[in-house]
Amino acid sequence: MSHAGMCDAPPLLEARGITKTYPGTVALNDVNFDVRAGEIHALMGENGAGKSTLIKILTGAETLDSGAILIDGQPADADTTQRAQRSGVWAVHQEVMVLPNLSVADNVMLGYQPRRFGLVDRRETRRLADAALAELGLSLDADRELGSYPVAIRQLAAIARAVRANARVLVLDEPTASLDAPEVERLFDVLRALASRGTGVVFITHFLDQVYALSGRITVLRNGRVVGSSTTKALPQVDLIHMMIGKGLEQAIAAERPAKSGQGEVAARFTGLGRKGMVEPFDLTLHAGEAVGAAGLLGSGRTETAMLMFGAERADAGSVEIAGKQQRLRSPWDAIRAGLAFSPEDRKADGIFGDLSIRDNIAIVLQSKRGWARKLSRPKQQRLADEYIARLNVKTSDAEKPIGQLSGGNQQKALLARWLASEPKVLILDEPTRGIDVGAHADIVRVIEELRDSGLALYVISSELEELVAYSERISVMRDRRQVALLERDELSVDRIVAAIAAPAGEQ
Ligand SMILES: Nc1ncnc2c1ncn2[C@@H]1O[C@H](COP(=O)(O)OP(=O)(O)OP(=O)(O)O)[C@@H](O)[C@H]1O
Ligand SMILES: [Mg+2]
Structure with missing residues (x-):
């Protein structure tokens, strides 16, 4: 032409x-x-x-x-x-x-x-x-x-x-x-x-x-x-x-947080957890009130690690302790009952019930966790939905809209709300800010910080390294399906993470 x-x-x-x-x-x-x-x-x-x-x-x-x-x-x-x-x-x-x-x-x-x-x-x-x-x-x-x-x-x-x-x-x-x-x-x-x-x-x-x-x-x-x-x-x-x-940029930029004081109880301890051909055995402890970040390239094994932690993939080695109790996680339901929650990366494919209302979609995990015999009352569901819609700034006229009618980014927020509403002790987030805009990004970072400060233990997988550095207590660096470094708070920086990702295995 x-x-x-x-x-x-x-x-x-x-x-x-x-x-x-x-x-x-x-x-x-x-x-x-x-x-x-x-x-x-x-x-x-x-x-x-x-x-x-x-x-x-x-x-x-x-x-x-x-x-x-x-x-x-x-x-x-x-x-x-x-x-x-x-x-x-x-x-x-x-x-x-x-x-x-x-x-x-x-x-x-x-x-x-x-x-x-x-x-x-x-x-x-x-x-x-x-x-x-x-x-x-x-x-x-x-x-x-x-x-x-x-x-x-x-x-x-x-x-x-x-x-x-x-x-x-x-x-x-x-x-x-x-x-x-x-x-x-x-x-x-x-x-x-x-x-x-x-x-x-x-x-x-x-x-x-x-x-x-x-x-x-x-x-x-x-x-x-x-x-x-x-x-x-x-x-x-x-x-x-x-x-x-x-509006002003102030809100869109996550503030520096003050130095952490003391460490909470052990919320989850994974010892030698692994599965052949998927993730090499690793040790990781998550404390109440802290976020541990997971960094690494695509395909480095971060999502697989999260799936093992959550029982969505069966481990063939190692043990899991949650809130002081040994657990055998044979399925995600075991994990949910033990107090874990996992918001997966591909939220569009995983578990959106497009025809159900936003309220139903938010209440569903908590409801299943309680058992269907103890049904959440309608007003209770409504309060829950309204609370999280406000907290995550989900853009919708009301909670009764089918979730499928929300824009992509707002569906993601509603699905995150579902896991928050399930009242977990440990929350695993896989790329919680992918595919969402700067404003929503700031909303989610703020919520991660609030959750952490309210005593939840978080494991957050993210490709946004600056963001990870801002809210994480420690960062687990993955490469070629193994944890190659566990960086402590005082050594956290984007450069340090990149160096850990880049260093050939065995030189850590
Ligand atoms: N099929 C539908 N029924 C009802 N409302 C809809 C439908 N599709 C989109 N909307 C509404 O129209 C507005 C624009 O949505 P749209 O999907 O175009 O946003 P977007 O800019 O692509 O957002 P995102 O970055 O989150 O993907 C939103 O308020 C959304 O809820
Ligand atoms: Mg869109």
Whole structure:
């Protein structure tokens, strides 16, 4: 595609005066937004700002109440995903596109498989798929099931499919949430290459660094309205954050905490806990009133460690003591009854009951723990839900809404509330701040500190090292599925953690 005359040409894609209302919520209010050929445009905003709704409308996954969508300056039909795609506008979802049981080739060529004598021509399908993948610098086994590849690769295959079908605008909603650093780099390289060929890219993320690394322009939404749009170069990070949260930064930055005095009782002691091929045996003690952080790269074994602690994976070595009692954790229920709670990383997949109310979703673990014979009364459930909605600042008009209607970040907060409401002695959090915005981030950090100071023992897995340093008493550093260091409070710093992660095993 030629770039000549790009500046005075109408935008590739334009949304004019888009309004979208859900019962009780104006998700989008007179929103204008445009995407130019060859640009990477970041769409930013706090949880619930309307980002996903806007891209759903642009890509035909949701209908608009009023407003118009134009392509090349002409009114376009984006009433369904197929129609939007036919106009060249494609969403790249890590979950949606992929038919995991089909081969890579079939996924890339879906709907476009070449035919011979009325049948799909498998060789030609594979050849074209290989070519489409090669264009993105990917070489995959095109005959393998796509589902057997990691998320990062599936996402690139989804991009290859869109490119192959002549996508002119690619829209990615939080594509990097579960990728590690090299995977993110690879995705970015692909997006940059596509942009340089004239594709327009729209990109939603909560990682500010990524926005600055990748985008040329930023549009910010707040409460369903556009607050501003600017080239990335001309928008300092502080201003961006101000635009997003619409208030002072003070709240968004976790305060330094005073030095810790004394140590609480032992809440949990894990001795030689491990499982062959999963996590090497480790020792760890968690005291009441302290947070122990877990740092390490993706795949270093942090989540597996948490699963062993919680009985979600069966240990084949070691012992667990909780509040002074030896426990055999054969399942998460044993762990919950013993006083543990575990808020897993992939909250979307794990245990959201989309049709149930927020109240039901919050009360459910406490209810099961008490046993269904001792039913929580409705008013009690309501108080519980209201308390946690306020405490975690969940954005919703009320607790009776189906949880599936909350924005992604607010669903995460509600699920965290579920575990807090279960009154645990030990709380394990896996990436509690992933995928949520700066404001919500600060809410969760504040809650972690409050919980700690109220006497809970916490084990927090996080890739946000500065955050870990701020609230942790000690930090367990994992690498290659073993605990390679347990840093004490006076040696905690981001540099020290990075050094521990980087040092080859055995040199600790
Ligand atoms: N299907 C739905 N039914 C009712 N309300 C909805 C629905 N989808 C979204 N909303 C509401 O619309 C608003 C905007 O949600 P949206 O998902 O667009 O936010 P977002 O900016 O993508 O947030 P996040 O960063 O948390 O993903 C929220 O208040 C949300 O509760
Ligand atoms: Mg969203």
